[in-house]
Amino acid sequence: MSETDQDKVAADGPGNWVRDQFERYRDLRGRIERNTLPLATSVDGSAFEFQASLHGLELKRGAYVVLEHEDGNRFGQITELTSSNDRVDVESAPGVTTSILVRRAVGSGLLLDRGGPFHDALARPAVPDEVSAWLDGTRRRDRASLVIGELLLAPGVPAELDSGGFNRHTFMCGQSGSGKTYSLGLLLEKVLAETTLRIVILDPNSDYVGLGRVRDGADPTRAQRHQAIGGDVAVWSNEPGADHALKVRFAELDTRTQGAVLGLDPIADRDEYAVLNDLLRTNDHGKPLITGFDQLIGSSNPSAQHLGMRAANLGVLDWPVWGPEDRSLLQELAAPTSRCTVVDLGSLQTLEEQRLIADAVLGSLWASRRNRQPVLVVIDEAHNICSAEPDNALSRITTDRAIQIAAEGRKYGLYVLVSTQRPNKVHENVVSQCDNLLLMRMNSMADVGDLTRLFSFVPPGLMAGAPSFGLGQALVAGRLFPQGSTYVQMGDRVSQEGGADVPTTWASVRTS
Numbered sequence: 001m002s003e004t005d006q007d008k009v010a011a012d013g014p015g016n017w018v019r020d021q022f023e024r025y026r027d028l029r030g031r032i033e034r035n036t037l038p039l040a041t042s043v044d045g046s047a048f049e050f051q052a053s054l055h056g057l058e059l060k061r062g063a064y065v066v067l068e069h070e071d072g073n074r075f076g077q078i079t080e081l082t083s084s085n086d087r088v089d090v091e092s093a094p095g096v097t098t099s100i101l102v103r104r105a106v107g108s109g110l111l112l113d114r115g116g117p118f119h120d121a122l123a124r125p126a127v128p129d130e131v132s133a134w135l136d137g138t139r140r141r142d143r144a145s146l147v148i149g150e151l152l153l154a155p156g157v158p159a160e161l162d163s164g165g166f167n168r169h170t171f172m173c174g175q176s177g178s179g180k181t182y183s184l185g186l187l188l189e190k191v192l193a194e195t196t197l198r199i200v201i202l203d204p205n206s207d208y209v210g211l212g213r214v215r216d217g218a219d220p221t222r223a224q225r226h227q228a229i230g231g232d233v234a235v236w237s238n239e240p241g242a243d244h245a246l247k248v249r250f251a252e253l254d255t256r257t258q259g260a261v262l263g264l265d266p267i268a269d270r271d272e273y274a275v276l277n278d279l280l281r282t283n284d285h286g287k288p289l290i291t292g293f294d295q296l297i298g299s300s301n302p303s304a305q306h307l308g309m310r311a312a313n314l315g316v317l318d319w320p321v322w323g324p325e326d327r328s329l330l331q332e333l334a335a336p337t338s339r340c341t342v343v344d345l346g347s348l349q350t351l352e353e354q355r356l357i358a359d360a361v362l363g364s365l366w367a368s369r370r371n372r373q374p375v376l377v378v379i380d381e382a383h384n385i386c387s388a389e390p391d392n393a394l395s396r397i398t399t400d401r402a403i404q405i406a407a408e409g410r411k412y413g414l415y416v417l418v419s420t421q422r423p424n425k426v427h428e429n430v431v432s433q434c435d436n437l438l439l440m441r442m443n444s445m446a447d448v449g450d451l452t453r454l455f456s457f458v459p460p461g462l463m464a465g466a467p468s469f470g471l472g473q474a475l476v477a478g479r480l481f482p483q484g485s486t487y488v489q490m491g492d493r494v495s496q497e498g499g500a501d502v503p504t505t506w507a508s509v510r511t512s
């Protein structure tokens with residue numbers, strides 16, 4: 001305490017002295033914090049670090065920045081942003097040094113242009129025109145762009161995906177209500193409108209049954225365009241009046257699936273399994289000897305009757321998925337008559353039927369892989385179809401098939417897009433094969449941590465932004481956005497949403 005301070009304490013009392021000291025301390029700290037310039041340094045020319053004042057901070061995680069330097073401006077993106085506490089010693093009065101705890105913003109980012117190292121560049125947010133100019137300079141002109149909305153931190157700048165990026169598998173996830181289904185519908189609309197890629201959708205909640213139809217209030221120009229391509233979408237459903245009945249023939253399934261449907265294990269039930277195999281032999285003209293369960297029950301062969309009874313006891317006979325009179329879903333998949341096939345799994349009553357159809361679809365696409373016809377296979381609610389812990393034989397077969405397609409399908413043009421709200425419930429061998437990520441709001445930091453490990457090409461700091469996303473906001477990374485990783489705000493859909501949420505009219509204020 002200086003002599004002046006001792007005099008002050010004597011005159012005003014100790015309480016006032018402490019208050020006075022605190023005001024002085026706060027004033028000094030405020031001045032140091034406010035005077036912290038947003039300065040960036042790069043030691044290698046490819047990444048940078050910066051510090052800035054927390055007062056009126058304009059720099060945001062995920063945002064694009066211009067780093068102004070006398071040797072030339074650089075363009076970058078902030079990938080990490082946090083605050084730091086540093087001790088700064090200042091001479092608060094003549095001969096008195098005070099140690100002040102100063103809180104500042106610190107962060108790091110990636111440089112997105114070419115250039116060498118620099119020191120003390122002034123960092124400021126890039127204006128939308130600067131972001132557009134950078135994107136224009138990086139875009140591939142020979143590939144269709146899919147405009148899915150705008151960049152979240154550069155309003156007005158279109159968020160354009162590289163359609164060619166769909167030649168890799170894609171993982172989409174977000175918690176319930178984050179906007180996955182809406183956004184995926186928008187993305188598929190764009191794929192339909194801007195490319196010639198074939199699409200097969202496994203749709204467990206009947207969310208995409210309206211994909212071919214225009215929603216009320218849609219932008220008229222886009223609506224007209226969508227109307228023209230809407231005819232490319234064929235829905236296969238078990239709903240009455242559906243255009244195409246969602247049915248398969250037992251004989252069309254491969255033996256492993258048939259065995260699983262009948263609860264037969266190839267080792268434990270080898271005798272019955274052998275009978276099944278025998279019954280499903282084809283005749284000399286390549287036609288199966290038996291095509292449906294009715295023939296099992298009505299057979300004079302006791303072994304066949306046993307299998308029929310087994311199916312009856314398991315309730316499998318009652319599944320409405322069996323036996324179309326006309327074209328079956330698997331025939332359609334083998335020789336498609338429309339560009340987009342929506343398989344309305346939501347129209348089926350049980351998870352087992354859904355799994356059976358999902359398995360049949362994946363099996364059929366795999367069987368015709370040598371045709372090398374590119375197809376985007378969309379698996380919504382993927383935790384039910386390629387589960388991390390399959391709980392029965394059919395589920396195991398379906399998961400194995402999805403893993404096989406994820407591992408080897410790409411070279412045959414089979415590109416998977418899996419969507420889920422439970423990333424750790426999807427088999428890791430599927431997720432780890434995905435080179436594209438569409439991450440929407442995720443509250444669970446544990447899930448974000450798992451995804452950060454699996455998608456190590458995405459800066460962890462950008463992943464960490466997922467819990468603060470609002471509706472329709474997403475992180476996009478991978479081949480779909482070759483310029484790096486970016487935050488987007490999804491735009492408006494033009495197609496109808498199916499499987500709408502139940503309205504919350506029950507929560508309205510009661511008037512009587």
Ligand SMILES: Nc1ncnc2c1ncn2[C@@H]1O[C@H](COP(=O)(O)OP(=O)(O)OP(=O)(O)O)[C@@H](O)[C@H]1O
Binds near residue numbers: 181182421501
């Ligand atoms: N970008 C958007 N603009 C306007 N409304 C949106 C947008 N995204 C989603 N919604 C609306 O928000 C609600 C929830 O979206 P959505 O059904 O797509 O969520 P979800 O992530 O698929 O949820 P769940 O995991 O429960 O299926 C829906 O009513 C949808 O219409």
Ligand SMILES: [Mg+2]
Binds near residue numbers: 180181182207
């Ligand atoms: Mg959904």
